Amino acid sequence: MSRYDPSLIEPKWQDAWERAGAFTARRDPAKPKYYVLEMFPYPSGRIHMGHVRNYTMGDVVARYKAAQGFSVLHPMGWDAFGMPAENAAMERGGHPKDWTYGNIADMKAQMKPLGLSIDWSRELATCDPEYYGQQQAMFLDMLEAGLVYRKAAVVNWDPVDMTVLANEQVIDGKGWRSGAAVERRELVQWFFRISDYSEELLSALDGLTNWPEKVRLMQANWIGKSRGLQFAFQTVGAPEGFERLEVYTTRPDTLMGASFAAISPDHPLAKALETDPKVAAFVAECRKGGTSAEEIETAEKIGYDTGIRVKHPLDPAWELPVWIANFILMDYGTGAIFGCPAHDQRDFDFASKYGLPIKAVFVAEAAEDAPLTEAFVPMKSERVRYVRGFAGETVQTGEEAVAAAIAHAERHGYGQGVTKYRLRDWGISRQRYWGCPIPVVHCPSCGVVPEKKENLPIELPYDVSFDKPGNPLDRHPTWRDCACPKCGQPAKRETDTMDTFVDSSWYYARFTAPRAKTPTVAEEADYWMNVDQYIGGIEHAILHLLYSRFFARAMHRTGHLPAKAIEPFNALFTQGMVTHEIYMTRDAAGRPVYHLPEEVVRTETGATLKDGTPVEIIPSAKMSKSKKNVVDPMNIIARFGADTARWFVMSDSPPERDVEWTSAGAEAAFKHLSRVWSLCSRIGEMPEGHKGEGDEELARATARAIDEVTKGIEGFAFNKAIASLYAFTNTIARANASTAVMKEAIRTLAKLMSPMTPHIAEEVWAMQGGEGLCAQAPWPKADPALLVDDTVTLPIQINGKRRAEISVPKDMAIPEVEKLALADEDVVRFLAGQPVKKIIVVPGRIINVVV
RNA sequence: GCCCGAGUGGCGGAAUGGUAGACGCAGCGGAUUCAAAAUCCGUCGCCGCAAGGCAUGCGAGUUCGAGUCUCGCCUCGGGCACCA
Numbered sequence: 001m002s003r004y005d006p007s008l009i010e011p012k013w014q015d016a017w018e019r020a021g022a023f024t025a026r027r028d029p030a031k032p033k034y035y036v037l038e039m040f041p042y043p044s045g046r047i048h049m050g051h052v053r054n055y056t057m058g059d060v061v062a063r064y065k066a067a068q069g070f071s072v073l074h075p076m077g078w079d080a081f082g083m084p085a086e087n088a089a090m091e092r093g094g095h096p097k098d099w100t101y102g103n104i105a106d107m108k109a110q111m112k113p114l115g116l117s118i119d120w121s122r123e124l125a126t127c128d129p130e131y132y133g134q135q136q137a138m139f140l141d142m143l144e145a146g147l148v149y150r151k152a153a154v155v156n157w158d159p160v161d162m163t164v165l166a167n168e169q170v171i172d173g174k175g176w177r178s179g180a181a182v183e184r185r186e187l188v189q190w191f192f193r194i195s196d197y198s199e200e201l202l203s204a205l206d207g208l209t210n211w212p213e214k215v216r217l218m219q220a221n222w223i224g225k226s227r228g229l230q231f232a233f234q235t236v237g238a239p240e241g242f243e244r245l246e247v248y249t250t251r252p253d254t255l256m257g258a259s260f261a262a263i264s265p266d267h268p269l270a271k272a273l274e275t276d277p278k279v280a281a282f283v284a285e286c287r288k289g290g291t292s293a294e295e296i297e298t299a300e301k302i303g304y305d306t307g308i309r310v311k312h313p314l315d316p317a318w319e320l321p322v323w324i325a326n327f328i329l330m331d332y333g334t335g336a337i338f339g340c341p342a343h344d345q346r347d348f349d350f351a352s353k354y355g356l357p358i359k360a361v362f363v364a365e366a367a368e369d370a371p372l373t374e375a376f377v378p379m380k381s382e383r384v385r386y387v388r389g390f391a392g393e394t395v396q397t398g399e400e401a402v403a404a405a406i407a408h409a410e411r412h413g414y415g416q417g418v419t420k421y422r423l424r425d426w427g428i429s430r431q432r433y434w435g436c437p438i439p440v441v442h443c444p445s446c447g448v449v450p451e452k453k454e455n456l457p458i459e460l461p462y463d464v465s466f467d468k469p470g471n472p473l474d475r476h477p478t479w480r481d482c483a484c485p486k487c488g489q490p491a492k493r494e495t496d497t498m499d500t501f502v503d504s505s506w507y508y509a510r511f512t513a514p515r516a517k518t519p520t521v522a523e524e525a526d527y528w529m530n531v532d533q534y535i536g537g538i539e540h541a542i543l544h545l546l547y548s549r550f551f552a553r554a555m556h557r558t559g560h561l562p563a564k565a566i567e568p569f570n571a572l573f574t575q576g577m578v579t580h581e582i583y584m585t586r587d588a589a590g591r592p593v594y595h596l597p598e599e600v601v602r603t604e605t606g607a608t609l610k611d612g613t614p615v616e617i618i619p620s621a622k623m624s625k626s627k628k629n630v631v632d633p634m635n636i637i638a639r640f641g642a643d644t645a646r647w648f649v650m651s652d653s654p655p656e657r658d659v660e661w662t663s664a665g666a667e668a669a670f671k672h673l674s675r676v677w678s679l680c681s682r683i684g685e686m687p688e689g690h691k692g693e694g695d696e697e698l699a700r701a702t703a704r705a706i707d708e709v710t711k712g713i714e715g716f717a718f719n720k721a722i723a724s725l726y727a728f729t730n731t732i733a734r735a736n737a738s739t740a741v742m743k744e745a746i747r748t749l750a751k752l753m754s755p756m757t758p759h760i761a762e763e764v765w766a767m768q769g770g771e772g773l774c775a776q777a778p779w780p781k782a783d784p785a786l787l788v789d790d791t792v793t794l795p796i797q798i799n800g801k802r803r804a805e806i807s808v809p810k811d812m813a814i815p816e817v818e819k820l821a822l823a824d825e826d827v828v829r830f831l832a833g834q835p836v837k838k839i840i841v842v843p844g845r846i847i848n849v850v851v
Numbered sequence: 852g853c854c855c856g857a858g859u860g861g862c863g864g865a866a867u868g869g870u871a872g873a874c875g876c877a878g879c880g881g882a883u884u885c886a887a888a889a890u891c892c893g894u895c896g897c898c899g900c901a902a903g904g905c906a907u908g909c910g911a912g913u914u915c916g917a918g919u920c921u922c923g924c925c926u927c928g929g930g931c932a933c934c935a
Binding site: 039041042044079082083084155156164165166167168169170214215217218221222224291292293294296297298299327331345346423424426427429430431432499500501504537538539540541542543544546547576577579651652653654657658659665667668669672675678719720722723724725726727730793794795796797799800801802805837838839840842845846847848849850 | 855
């Protein structure tokens with residue numbers, strides 16, 4: 001008997017699949033199609049366990065669906081633009097393009113041995129001019145369709161490096177490289193009109209029934225539809241042109257609790273007041289720090305009393321002060337609010353800090369109107385008693401009160417009910433080199449002019465340097481120079497490149513025709529779209545998925561996708577992340593420096609670098625390049641083979657849950673595959689026609705395994721499918737059935753294992769006389785007759801505690817079951833003569849006796 | 852700060868509101884072996900000699916019955932629009 005040696009069998013079967021073209025996607029009108037897609041990776045250069053888990057899941061689905069008779073499309077590509085390539089160029093020299101393509105080659109070489117059923121002929125990288133040229137063509141179409149525009153927006157500005165920073169590059173309000181305090185600065189940038197689709201993107205969520213509820217909820221909250229009141233305060237003492245101050249509130253029922261009005265530091269009124277040096281200083285103070293919502297909302301709340309007053313709409317004699325406050329966002333509503341400290345914690349904190357009045361508008365139904373120590377914010381659906389109400393009943397829910405307040409405002413003409421969305425337009429300008437150039441030209445006489453399509457792709461120049469901060473395209477000697485497509489006069493190219501989210505918003509469509517001279521090809525898109533199963537990390541729940549949903553609609557509007565593809569992902573599965581501890585030291589300036597797990601030596605008390613420097617251990621978090629807490633799966637594959645790695649990542653945790661990487665367990669997976677191997681050898685040596693015992697039991701176990709594994713894969717419960725496979729393997733190993741039944745069982749085992757461990761499955765299949773390639777064999781079907789049991793064991797509870805059990809025929813009538821249960825000797829003992837109040841029989845499940 | 856999740860033995864986890872701990876790992880006992888590794892068999896939540904009791908992050912509640920549903924907390928994780 002030979003030993004299980006994956007290094008011999010894995011390359012052999014990978015060759016066989018390739019020779020057979022087993023994974024080449026073909027449009028086959030005779031078959032239903034199935035498009036399975038995993039979120040494509042960023043080419044960091046090394047695959048990690050998260051990739052192995054992600055792509056194995058997709059591969060299980062792809063192989064399973066192929067066995068179910070579908071024509072499967074399972075492609076792979078590279079999300080290849082982005083900051084790390086430029087950072088590498090800055091840190092280590094070299095060129096982002098060379099670095100990226102080198103990484104792609106390395107990663108592909110690491111992925112190939114996994115034996116994934118990928119159609120590599122469709123491979124693409126978003127940094128290929130072949131890809132981004134088509135993206136530029138679509139940009140022009142969308143520009144023409146009015147989906148793209150320019151406006152000013154704030155960015156993180158590093159005043160020392162004189163460059164724009166990503167949020168990730170702002171650490172504690174300082175630039176990561178320069179250490180300078182970051183400021184918010186306005187820049188004119190390109191935007192997609194995603195907010196035009198707010199309602200559409202929200203209401204269409206209801207149709208995404210095969211998406212996780214939590215993702216739909218997160219997207220709905222992100223879009224943030226709200227119904228509220230918009231009205232204008234009359235101002236007193238404001239500069240000319242600011243006689244009215246428009247505010248928006250979702251709680252107009254709290255109007256009588258207003259104690260101040262507040263405007264964003266970016267509000268036009270604040271800008272108008274900046275002629276006052278004190279206001280200018282305050283606004284400058286507010287602009288310190290980065291642009292991220294997290295930073296803005298966790299910053300200490302500060303305010304400046306402008307001295308301007310506004311008249312309360314319900315009582316002109318009542319005047320409220322107007323403050324500039326750093327926590328009011330210009331992007332949401334009108335950039336101005338009225339503060340009701342009693343019913344909003346932020347307003348409460350602000351009012352407490354600046355000594356503004358706090359008056360309750362409503363109280364809990366049974367409570368008195370007493371001074372508050374914190375904001376009272378019950379759910380809107382809760383009934384409360386209004387002590388300073390002005391519309392609706394005294395006791396009503398928040399929802400009723402809001403509706404009544406809007407009606408009151410409309411009736412008296414001081415405001416209107418309006419619907420607003422939190423979703424903002426999608427800013428795609430990046431002041432960086434390694435991205436898709438925005439194909440427009442700035443002409444001194446014609447202004448902003450779209451490039452001609454025949455001039456596409458606008459390719460990135462190769463001769464750039466990264467020795468200075470800032471965008472190399474800006475300082476390139478000739479690249480910017482061009483002729484205006486309209487008037488032919490000398491003009492300058494746009495140097496902003498596109499957000500990499502644009503690249504990943506349509507790659508799924510491009511996979512249907514990756515080499516086409518147009519972004520998509522109708523007949524290919526018609527056949528392959530939509531993605532039937534999309535698989536990726538929960539961290540993409542909002543941005544990537546929402547942008548893709550928008551982009552598909554924009555592509556439909558510009559003629560690049562059929563109407564059926566406006567929701568491109570029929571089903572979504574969000575896998576958990578593979579997490580790992582983070583190892584950190586600090587540099588001379590006290591900034592964190594992260595270390596790869598292989599650079600770290602664990603000690604009894606903690607961890608050190610190899611030179612003995614103590615390392616700070618930060619608890620497990622998502623594996624990420626920047627935190628360097630990534631584990632290299634290649635060691636596992638080298639030691640145990642791809643099947644072990646695949647089996648292991650699918651077996652341990654439920655796929656939607658995070659999994660903490662540990663090296664223990666890979667051994668166990670390998671041992672199990674070795675057991676399957678020796679079992680296969682043993683059965684192979686059984687004499688033909690040998691009669692054994694327990695044929696029916698083994699046939700039943702086989703049927704049960706088919707049923708359980710099928711359900712497990714269909715329901716994305718791969719860990720449960722694998723648990724059934726362990727049990728089934730043990731059953732076969734202990735069985736002593738006839739040769740034919742044993743062979744049937746192990747062939748079925750091979751087929752059931754094949755989505756997870758395709759190589760060993762193929763080998764077992766061949767040894768046990770399976771026909772053709774296991775990878776191309778049909779999925780087995782369980783005989784329903786073998787799945788039913790005649791008797792069933794029922795636990796008996798007394799007052800909800802399990803005390804006994806009885807075995808009864810499956811279809812026994814309830815009164816019979818009751819009689820049997822009450823006659824059971826344990827039951828009699830526990831009842832000890834107490835009268836039975838009630839007896840509950842759940843057929844096939846449980847009996848509960850209540851005394 | 853805001854939005855969304857998760858929390859079950861020593862560990863990963865299983866459980867249409869119906870026997871909590873399937874399956875696997877580790878541990879323990881045994882077989883095999885000169886011995887070990889490997890392999891195989893058995894055992895394995897905690898307390899208790901046992902009867903039995905206690906157990907699904909914490910606290911309430913609904914129910915004949917709650918890991919599962921409701922409310923309030925705690926801890927950890929993801930996202931927060933320029934990380935991908």
